[in-house]
Amino acid sequence: MIPPVVLTPEQAKARRSRNIAVALMLVALVALFFVMTIVRMGGAVMDRPM
Amino acid sequence: MSVATAGDFFALLKPRVMSLVVFTGLAGLVVAPGVMNPLAAFAALLCIAVGAGASGALNMWYDADIDAVMARTATRPIPSGRVQPQEALTFGLVLSVFSVGTMGILVNWLSAGLLAFTIVFYAVVYTMWLKRSTPQNIVIGGLAGAMPPAIGWAAATGSLDVAPLLLVGLIFLWTPPHFWALALYRSGDYEKAGVPMLPVTAGEAETRKQILLYAIVMVAFSALPVVFGGAGAIYAGLAAVSGALFLWLSVAVFRSPGQHKVAMRLFAFSILYLFALFAALIVEAAIGLGPLMAAP
Incomplete structure (x- = not known):
């Protein structure tokens, strides 16, 4: 059995910093694509047959 | 397990160089004729910034041996041991693909193509070839740093x-x-x-x-x-x-x-x-x- 990896406090802090940065970047990218999609569709987003 | 923080990865992007790149890209974008949607303009500048940062990270990956012996660059994330070379390479490649792809999808493919050219020119032509082989390295390689106004203009107009x-x-x-x-x-x-x-x-x-x-x-x-x-x-x-x-x-x-x-x-x-x-x-x-x- 492979022994579990035990992080040093410095490694744990660095990983947390990286995780937060990646999460923020992903949210920002999703938001950018969403808003740009709405912008590109313009008013036509509301103009659809019921 | 890596001890690199988000700040170390940000340092790989060469933020001070990036600021001048973004500024000249903004100039190309605003002097272009016509009115660009502000959000599309923001997306274009973001892609230019990230693309420039990506080429900076690739440069730091390839030049880590040089950086380690120069006083000005010895404290950079790779020579100081905070970021592993493989991490910097992956980071640079992923950001290159994302910045070019996002520029193409959200803005236009001419500006994306120019951004891709700039990244390849800086990372491959300048960093891997010219820098170590000729005193004209920064003369020819300077084309990469000169491209942002053309990318900005192309983002705004779809032409040059x-x-x-x-x-x-x-x-x-x-x-x-x-x-x-x-x-x-x-x-x-x-x-x-x-x-x-x-x-x-x-x-x-x-x-x-x-x-x-x-x-x-x-x-x-x-x-x-x-x-x-x-x-x-x-x-x-x-x-x-x-x-x-x-x-x-x-x-x-x-x-x-x-x-x-x-x-x-x-x-x-x-x-x-x-x-x-x-x-x-x-x-x-x-x-x-x-x-x-x-x-x-």
């Missing part, structure tokens, strides 16, 4: 024109005196690292001469955006005054052998010079100031 190419030419001619002024100050470092910068291969006297020659050509060239590129009175005035100062400092460098403080003064001023000229173009576009001269 003479005006953005003149701005590209201006940065291209600005790069050699800018970097050689720094290289005069740091020539010992470059020699130790085996980088064939001009002061190392041709000597300080030749470098000072080349700085002056490039400065003369660059200052003359800086008039072209007024004649052909639609620049207005603010740009013209600033180009004349700051161009004269640039020449004065270049002459001072030429006449001051061994005075590296004079070279550093030119290096610092050269950054201010480029910021000032592009700020003038941005201000003119913002206030709607027309061209000083009608297009011929």
